[in-house]
Amino acid sequence: MDATSVFDRGTKIVLRFILIYVFLASVWVLFSDSILTQFVSDVDTYSRLQTYKGWAFIVFTGALLLVYLKPRIEALNKSQKTLLDAEQELKSRLDYELTTVECMQILLETTDIADVLPDILDIVHRTVGNSRSYIFQNEEDHKLGLCMSQAYEVVADGISREIDNPDLKHLPYSEGSSTLLTTLQAKQHYAHVVEELDEPDRTILSEQGILSILILPIFCGQELWGFIGFDDCENARQWHEDDINLLRIVADGIGEAILRKRAEKALKESEERFKALHNASFGGIAIHDKGVILDCNQGLSEVSGHTIEELIGMDGLLLIAEDFRGIVMSNILSGSEEAYEVIGLRKDFTEYPLRLEAKNIPYKEKEVRVVEFRDISKQKKAEEALRENETKLNAMIANIADVIAISDEGGINIYKSPNIEKWFGWRPEEIVGVSTWANIHPDDLARTQEIFASLQDKPNATVSAESRYLCKDGTYKWIEFTAINLLHNPSIKGILLNYHDITVHKQAEDALRESEKKFRNYIENAPHGIFILDEKGSYVEINETACVLTGYSENELLGTNLIDRVVPEFVYKAENGLKELISNGFSSVELLFIRKDETVCWLRRDAAKLSETRYLMFASDITEKKKAEHSLIEAKMMAEENSRIKSEFLANMSHELRTPLTAIIGFSDMLRTEKFGGLNEKQLGFADHILKSGEHLLELINEILDLSKIEAGKMELECEEFSLSEMFDEIETLTAPIMGRKNIDLKIDNNIQTRQIFADRLKFKQIMYNLLSNAIKFTSDNGNISIVADKTDNEVLVSVSDSGIGIPEHRLKDIFNPFTQVDASNKRKYGGTGLGLTLVKQFVEMHNGSIRVESEEGKGSTFTFTIVDSICNQKISVDSEIE
């Protein structure tokens, strides 16, 4: 019933009352007198009644009115009250409705839910008129379980704020009400007068001064996002359904708004992502309808060289090289969604490898094709490079000395490089899938497995070791391997091994060890002291003999220096020896060393460089040798002295002999002339014999005298310039009589006639005379002699050849020795002293020349000598006394 109907009803009652009253009044006015007249005959009574007739009517109608109106007025009052209550309720509902609408409007229009939640809360708070309104947001905590934090709050005047209460931040549900979470999860409201609650909820809420509480869950889809709640701290109020409904609508609205915002955000992000992906795509994307491009991205513009504006509306086939348009068209027509490769055509008509992949999609109510254009030039190049690299890698792996292998965690071979066949005989497929340990020598197995075990759980850890490896022919080879743990590496997923055959190396090592042993043995037993020195000359290694030699123990010697324990006068020599060793790589010194027992010995040290920091030194005791040398020097000096005395003696003796000999020759010659008396034939023969013997003796003495002078060092060159031709003429003149007697033919072939030579003229003449007189002497009558002279750079070469008796080969080497004659019997036949060639050789050598002889017995001899031209330019006087 609304106010209008209440008013209408009241009006009707009043109108009806007036109508009845007017009717009764009219009846009363019309019939009261006649009625009165009928019942009252007394005039006084009648007149008195006439007087009270009006009052009686009023009382009567009043009573009637009372009887009639009272219940109606009461009903009317009641109706009015009901009407007011209804009006109040209606107003309240209207407020709730308006609040709901306002909140929904805000939530629908908002761009940021967080911004509007305080307003929503405020509006609802004002509408409900409670003490405190709040929103809590849930947080997931792996340890504490689901937690709540107060996010927003509105309070009435005089009510304390709880928004900053740290206890209401990240508060686990499990620490609060026992029923709240389950109630909210069941999408139920939590509405209670606190006094009526069970523990612990009652105590918890009472302590906060809350008398009545209403909480509703906020669900975001299926997720319990949080809750909205109302506290009444002033009244233990029973929550009205409208409050509950309002809150439910608002809570649902908040949940939906959050969900919507989330969806919008996700959509926006997705759009942005799509847009970013679309443009950041590495290729071009186009949507086309039967080849005509409807839309495309920036990528297609970059790939094709056309602008986006040019591309839209363009026939997509123009982006394909002519030869490939047929394939593309047939794929479009068949609706194929397989990726395929063609050749693309850019705006500048250059061609490039292109990969196309299309999908049929609905677009703006049409079935179109979206196609991805991918320039695969780089990919093609990379593929080619990869292929090349792979080929190279395979070739390398197949040809390197190392075998490359991969085994899994359990030691099973999962890869073997092909070159394993070359080194160990196995074909890879024969041992892939087999345990690595199957090929390891039983004696090396435990050790090798232990080494592998050390790699476990250590990514990138590396080990190296040696072991024996079984070849296909049943023999074992020593290998050196390196293993690296690449189990974590997605492209290897195993233990990577490389190994190679070191059998030869092992054998060499054994040989080296053997050799070292031998060497060590030799060193230890060597007769020499052997020292290994560092670059400062300090001993770092020594052998036993070195200790014996020096008298010091190994420990006493090690660390001491090459210079130490040398007699002070030899320290300088020792230092120089060390310097020479370091700079030249070798040195040899002899010095006096002080042994431990203070005796001194001569040591010879021969050292050589082994490396930059190591030198090897042999030391030997040469004391005895030194003594022998000393004796030898003394003996030599004595011999030289004796020789000098002898030469002097001979020189003197020759002089002493020549004087009487001159007298013998002179007087015997005089006797032969018979100037001082006649001689018989026998006497004449004796005189002749004395003369010849004297002359021979004089010749002998002269030659001995010359040799003695040379040996005594008193014969020196007296060089001058002279003509060789003149020299030969002189010699020819000198020997002409003897040659004439034997009818010998002399030929002189002087090839250096025009030039003077520079030599000792007299000695040169003596050389020529001796050689020529020998040639004449040993050549029979009618023989031939020739002299040939030649000149080399700075030498004069002269040879004297004859057709005489020659010299036996075995005597050739002796004939330049003093007193040597080929046949003693010749002495008688040919005469001579056996000193002529000795003198020739001495004179030639004084000229820095040499002499040689070529001869054949019975055929003749050739003596060839050279002298250095210009050998001397000084004149030295010959000892006049000896001369």
Ligand code: ADP
């Ligand atoms: P001799 O005074 O004996 O000639 P030499 O020293 O001149 O002494 O010669 C030594 C020896 O060399 C000679 O006795 C001779 O046997 C041999 N001899 C030297 N020249 C010739 C030659 N031209 N032909 C053969 N034998 C020669």
